[in-house]
Amino acid sequence: MNPLRNHKSYLAAIGHRVSGIALALFLPFHFLLLGSALEGAQGLDRFLVYTDLTPVKVAEWGLVMMLSVHLFFGIRVLFLEFTRWPGHVNDLAGWVVPCSIAVLFVGTVFLIQVL
Amino acid sequence: MNKIQRETQELTVRIWRGKEDGKLVTYQVMSRENQTILDIITEIQRFHEPSLAYRFSCRVGVCGSCAMTVNGRPRWTCRTHVKKVSDEGILTIEPLRNLPRIKDLVCDLAPFIDTWQRAGAPFSGTKTRKDAPALVDPNSSTRRAAEAGLQCINCAVCYSACDVVNWNRNYIGPAGLNRAWTLVNDVRHSNRKQTFDQAFGKGGCGSCHSHGNCTRHCPIELNPSESIAGLKQIAFKGLPKDV
Ligand code: HEM
Ligand code: SF4
Ligand code: SF4
Ligand code: FES
Numbered sequence: 186m187n188p189l190r191n192h193k194s195y196l197a198a199i200g201h202r203v204s205g206i207a208l209a210l211f212l213p214f215h216f217l218l219l220g221s222a223l224e225g226a227q228g229l230d231r232f233l234v235y236t237d238l239t240p241v242k243v244a245e246w247g248l249v250m251m252l253s254v255h256l257f258f259g260i261r262v263l264f265l266e267f268t269r270w271p272g273h274v275n276d277l278a279g280w281v282v283p284c285s286i287a288v289l290f291v292g293t294v295f296l297i298q299v300l
Numbered sequence: 301m302n303k304i305q306r307e308t309q310e311l312t313v314r315i316w317r318g319k320e321d322g323k324l325v326t327y328q329v330m331s332r333e334n335q336t337i338l339d340i341i342t343e344i345q346r347f348h349e350p351s352l353a354y355r356f357s358c359r360v361g362v363c364g365s366c367a368m369t370v371n372g373r374p375r376w377t378c379r380t381h382v383k384k385v386s387d388e389g390i391l392t393i394e395p396l397r398n399l400p401r402i403k404d405l406v407c408d409l410a411p412f413i414d415t416w417q418r419a420g421a422p423f424s425g426t427k428t429r430k431d432a433p434a435l436v437d438p439n440s441s442t443r444r445a446a447e448a449g450l451q452c453i454n455c456a457v458c459y460s461a462c463d464v465v466n467w468n469r470n471y472i473g474p475a476g477l478n479r480a481w482t483l484v485n486d487v488r489h490s491n492r493k494q495t496f497d498q499a500f501g502k503g504g505c506g507s508c509h510s511h512g513n514c515t516r517h518c519p520i521e522l523n524p525s526e527s528i529a530g531l532k533q534i535a536f537k538g539l540p541k542d543v
Contacts, residue, residue: 187372189372189397190463194510194511194512195463195511195513265529266533267529267533269526269530
């Protein structure tokens with residue numbers, strides 16, 4: 186692997202970008218669906234039947250993971266850019282692992298709730 | 301390992317020859333106790349390949365002219381010891397990334413130098429030669445902020461390390477923006493607002509994703525990434541005030 190990209194901050198940035206794009210693709214459908222509830226319960230209910238299917242649950246879990254990846258790594262970038270203390274570029278690279286743990290935690294809680 | 305053994309060991313050095321469409325050529329040189337990458341290249345040019353083109357000047361880490369890509373990372377070659385970077389006796393030496401290649405290890409630095417202008421770099425003073433020199437309080441926050449970025453040797457290592465520059469050549473890049481940060485903190489500079497506007501404009505600090513490769517590679521341990529974050533903050537807080 187290109188040594189310039191073989192570090193935690195790069196992985197965090199790629200994860201953040203991929204999750205951001207995934208959210209941008211997904212959210213319009215999400216809002217479309219929520220919007221359908223405004224036109225009566227039937228439309229939404231027809232979809233909610235599908236949420237019991239395992240593949241749909243897995244996909245939902247994926248999206249929750251994407252949202253939490255984007256949230257935690259986004260907060261990390263905001264800290265990086267809006268706070269400063271000596272040596273903090275490397276310290277914030279150290280945040281990548283705790284952020285990943287937080288993402289896994291959210292993911293696990295979601296799985297336990299849904300399954 | 302005793303000294304004799306070390307002297308008889310060989311290094312395999314692969315060097316980029318040609319322009320964009322060149323290739324890596326392999327040379328064998330003796331491994332010595334104390335050797336920099338620049339020593340190796342000089343040895344190859346003197347004894348193996350007189351037509352090898354490369355740049356250097358001071359040999360002691362002051363001029364910033366000897367930067368190259370060594371085993372995938374940009375480095376100042378005159379102060380990079382072989383022992384620190386060789387990968388089991390193998391060295392791959394190429395010109396800097398993100399810049400047009402001229403010949404062998406020499407690349408065209410013009411696009412990099414241009415970024416300094418594009419970042420709003422020209423200093424413009426407020427005094428004439430008849431005035432007394434400006435007094436700058438060394439402990440003021442602006443002076444300390446500028447101080448942290450002032451020693452740049454213009455080596456283009458950060459420019460070459462930056463992935464955003466790699467993706468988008470219109471991005472000013474770390475060194476130019478670091479320079480802009482020192483200027484917006486220079487109380488003698490009359491165009492601080494214009495400098496910021498340029499550094500914040502198209503291809504400016506907003507394109508930086510804070511990957512930190514610039515800071516990780518700067519040979520004299522400047523922190524362009526932090527300077528760029530400082531510029532971004534100006535959009536919220538206004539120009540730095542002297543405190
Ligand atoms: C949960 C709260 C959110 C936070 C804290 C957040 C934070 C951020 C930050 C700080 C950036 C800039 C990253 C950089 O400079 O590298 C960013 C980029 C981005 N965000 Fe978000 N964001 C959030 C929600 C969203 C949502 C809901 C979407 C989807 C519509 C989204 C899509 C994107 C995309 C596509 C990028 C560009 C990524 C890139 O260029 O690498 N974000 N976000
Ligand atoms: S922190 Fe910004 S300027 Fe520095 S290498 Fe990363 S993207 Fe480039
Ligand atoms: S900031 Fe550091 S790496 Fe970049 S040009 Fe200046 S000295 Fe070189
Ligand atoms: S030759 Fe001057 S910095 Fe390396």
